[in-house]
Amino acid sequence: METILSVKQLTGGYSPRRPVLHDLNFELKAGEMVGLIGLNGAGKSTTIKHILGLMNPHQGQIKVAGVTLNESPQQYRSAFAYVPETPVLFDEMTVEEHLRLSGMAYNVPSGDYEEQASKLLEQYQMVPKRKAFSSHLSKGMKQKVMIMSALLASPPLYIIDEPFLGLDPLGIRSLLDQLVEVKRGGAAILMSSHILSTVEAYCDRYIVMHQGRIAAQGDLEDVRRAAGLDAGSGTLEDAFYKLVSGGAS
Amino acid sequence: MLPANYDLAALWRGRAKDFRNEIKPYIRYMAMSGFPSFLSLIFIASAIGYFTLLRDVPPDFPIVLIGVLVLMPVLCWSPMRTYLAGADVVYLMPREYEMGPYLRSSFQRTTVKSVLLAAVVMLLYMPIYRQVGTGSGIEWLVFAAIVIKGANAAGGWQERKLAWNNMRLLLRSVRWLLTGLTLAVWLTSAPWQAMLFTLLCAGLATLCYRLPQRHRFPWERLIAEETVTRRRYYAFFGLFIDVPVLPSSIRRRAYLSWILPRIPFAHRYTFNYLFSATLFRSEIGGILIRILMLGALVNYMVADAASLLGWVTAFVYGLFGIVFSLQLGGLRSVHRYSVWKHVYPLPDDKQTEQLIQVDRLALAAGLLLLWVPAAVPLLLKGIIAPPVVMLVGALAYLAIRPMRLRRKIKSDADED
Numbered sequence: 001m002e003t004i005l006s007v008k009q010l011t012g013g014y015s016p017r018r019p020v021l022h023d024l025n026f027e028l029k030a031g032e033m034v035g036l037i038g039l040n041g042a043g044k045s046t047t048i049k050h051i052l053g054l055m056n057p058h059q060g061q062i063k064v065a066g067v068t069l070n071e072s073p074q075q076y077r078s079a080f081a082y083v084p085e086t087p088v089l090f091d092e093m094t095v096e097e098h099l100r101l102s103g104m105a106y107n108v109p110s111g112d113y114e115e116q117a118s119k120l121l122e123q124y125q126m127v128p129k130r131k132a133f134s135s136h137l138s139k140g141m142k143q144k145v146m147i148m149s150a151l152l153a154s155p156p157l158y159i160i161d162e163p164f165l166g167l168d169p170l171g172i173r174s175l176l177d178q179l180v181e182v183k184r185g186g187a188a189i190l191m192s193s194h195i196l197s198t199v200e201a202y203c204d205r206y207i208v209m210h211q212g213r214i215a216a217q218g219d220l221e222d223v224r225r226a227a228g229l230d231a232g233s234g235t236l237e238d239a240f241y242k243l244v245s246g247g248a249s
Numbered sequence: 250m251l252p253a254n255y256d257l258a259a260l261w262r263g264r265a266k267d268f269r270n271e272i273k274p275y276i277r278y279m280a281m282s283g284f285p286s287f288l289s290l291i292f293i294a295s296a297i298g299y300f301t302l303l304r305d306v307p308p309d310f311p312i313v314l315i316g317v318l319v320l321m322p323v324l325c326w327s328p329m330r331t332y333l334a335g336a337d338v339v340y341l342m343p344r345e346y347e348m349g350p351y352l353r354s355s356f357q358r359t360t361v362k363s364v365l366l367a368a369v370v371m372l373l374y375m376p377i378y379r380q381v382g383t384g385s386g387i388e389w390l391v392f393a394a395i396v397i398k399g400a401n402a403a404g405g406w407q408e409r410k411l412a413w414n415n416m417r418l419l420l421r422s423v424r425w426l427l428t429g430l431t432l433a434v435w436l437t438s439a440p441w442q443a444m445l446f447t448l449l450c451a452g453l454a455t456l457c458y459r460l461p462q463r464h465r466f467p468w469e470r471l472i473a474e475e476t477v478t479r480r481r482y483y484a485f486f487g488l489f490i491d492v493p494v495l496p497s498s499i500r501r502r503a504y505l506s507w508i509l510p511r512i513p514f515a516h517r518y519t520f521n522y523l524f525s526a527t528l529f530r531s532e533i534g535g536i537l538i539r540i541l542m543l544g545a546l547v548n549y550m551v552a553d554a555a556s557l558l559g560w561v562t563a564f565v566y567g568l569f570g571i572v573f574s575l576q577l578g579g580l581r582s583v584h585r586y587s588v589w590k591h592v593y594p595l596p597d598d599k600q601t602e603q604l605i606q607v608d609r610l611a612l613a614a615g616l617l618l619l620w621v622p623a624a625v626p627l628l629l630k631g632i633i634a635p636p637v638v639m640l641v642g643a644l645a646y647l648a649i650r651p652m653r654l655r656r657k658i659k660s661d662a663d664e665d
Contacts (some may be wrong), residue, residue: 054591077594088588090523091499092530097509097522104519105593113514133499 001029004157004188010060012050020046022213028188035199037190038209045191080157081150087142089134096130106153120148123174139166160191179180200236208243215243258350264332275486282489306380321429323367324397327405327569331471333354345466384436393435409470412462484532498532505529520603533579544569548623557634560626566623566639573615601658605651616643
């Protein structure tokens with residue numbers, strides 16, 4: 001399978017003297033969903049910022065769709081859509097204007113845009129709010145706008161940071177269903193979340209981060225093994241607890 | 250929560266002092282920027298125009314219309330600096346029943362400032378009114394102004410307590426309308442008639458304020474107003490130096506935003522779309538519209554007087570053009586730190602070009618809208634040279650503006 005995201009020997013952080021991330025190595029292939037999990041401050045959001053190109057690595061290399069940001073900024077950025085942990089919307093734009101802006105930015109064909117936007121507004125129960133300014137939306141609705149904008153772009157890679165915060169149960173269900181659908185369509189998804197039961201149920205692989213390092217990665221069996229649990233025993237949460245509380249053997 | 254014995258009036262004074270200290274450095278930057286010299290120029294030009302008018306007031310001078318236009322805003326305007334913040338809903342709300350002294354401090358200090366402003370405008374207006382006015386005498390007008398100002402301050406407070414936004418906007422419009430009508434009556438009629446009309450309006454306003462649902466203490470409204478005031482301070486200081494970015498105030502402005510869906514749906518117009526939305530609906534757009542309205546009015550009045558063969562008009566047009574372009578320049582900083590600026594797949598130089606296109610169109614529209622009221626009265630009088638010079642100046646500035654803006658954007662990027 002084609003590699004969509006490749007992170008090699010990534011060391012990075014806000015100051016060159018105090019790196020937050022240490023020697024991270026992982027890959028995402030087309031058609032897989034990978035859960036990025038860790039305690040608060042483990043380095044998940046910093047890792048995501050490095051992938052987005054908002055922070056420069058101290059060492060190492062990040063490739064999206066086969067190119068680094070420096071090699072081809074346009075190709076690199078066109079290849080992913082991002083849903084941030086805290087919704088970041090333009091106060092002066094309405095819900096449907098955000099979708100339009102996203103469609104323009106990601107070069108979605110005009111005909112597809114109309115159809116996709118209507119479908120997404122329906123799916124996320126946002127039709128009555130399509131003319132509302134983002135500043136008048138609840139946190140969950142803002143999150144829905146972020147998610148709809150990302151889905152509209154249909155890129156090969158989705159980077160989703162804590163997507164379930166503030167979402168209502170129907171919104172969570174719609175998002176998960178759609179993530180499964182885009183995954184089937186060949187997209188790769190890197191999803192950071194604290195809801196381990198959902199991550200376990202939906203993700204194909206997991207990356208457990210602890211204190212800026214990868215404490216374990218792979219499928220559930222690999223994580224269990226790294227946590228010192230017996231094969232086939234314990235949930236992702238059990239393994240995670242052992243890994244981050246220092247209980248791993 | 251605050252300790253039970255904490256003096257809330259002292260808290261207000263402390264917050265007012267903190268705010269003064271907070272903006273002190275920005276005032277210093279503003280003072281060093283040449284802005285005071287610019288203000289002095291405007292002051293001198295206005296003083297010359299004022300004394301020229303005073304020396305020779307035309308018999309057909311629209312004294313009532315001008316009286317209503319200049320006095321109504323300063324008598325209606327009833328600001329209130331409360332220095333309340335979002336966190337006060339948690340920490341100060343439990344002492345709501347003791348907020349009287351806090352609000353009194355707030356009300357007194359801000360009312361004094363707006364009364365002083367009204368007094369200055371009255372002082373400027375009265376010498377003209379004395380020459381051509383036909384309504385009530387000066388002493389009656391002063392009395393009326395004091396009564397109207399007091400009634401507006403009280404009305405402003407009642408509006409803040411209203412539970413529904415639409416009702417507040419409606420009653421505010423009613424208050425402004427009644428104030429305008431009352432002023433017109435005082436400026437045209439005998440005092441007893443004007444007094445009777447004022448009492449009727451006051452009665453009507455009191456009745457209106459009693460009808461809708463009200464909050465006991467309008468926490469959210471006062472916090473929102475304080476946020477807007479702070480934002481305006483920072484928008485102003487932002488013209489001279491980088492300031493903390495505060496959430497912007499948004500208006501739908503359907504009369505401008507109908508243009509948005511007409512921007513073609515194409516990748517190459519992404520940032521045209523974004524910056525146009527920002528321009529139409531943000532505080533920058535609001536300020537530009539106010540500058541245009543004031544500029545058009547002043548330009549028209551100066552052009553109608555045709556002082557110094559129309560060259561005073563050209564000077565005033567230039568001043569308003571500079572103020573407009575300075576304010577429009579703020580657009581480049583609005584999304585400077587937005588994450589999407591980096592995440593969207595659009596190269597930086599394309600983003601810059603699209604911003605420049607929006608800036609150029611808006612500047613051209615603004616300069617044209619200022620030019621028409623300045624040039625038409627002069628052209629109708631057969632004065633040609635100043636309107637042509639204004640037009641050539643505007644076109645020349647439009648030609649060099651993109652280069653200057655590009656340089657500024659690059660320098661901002663280098664700083665980042």
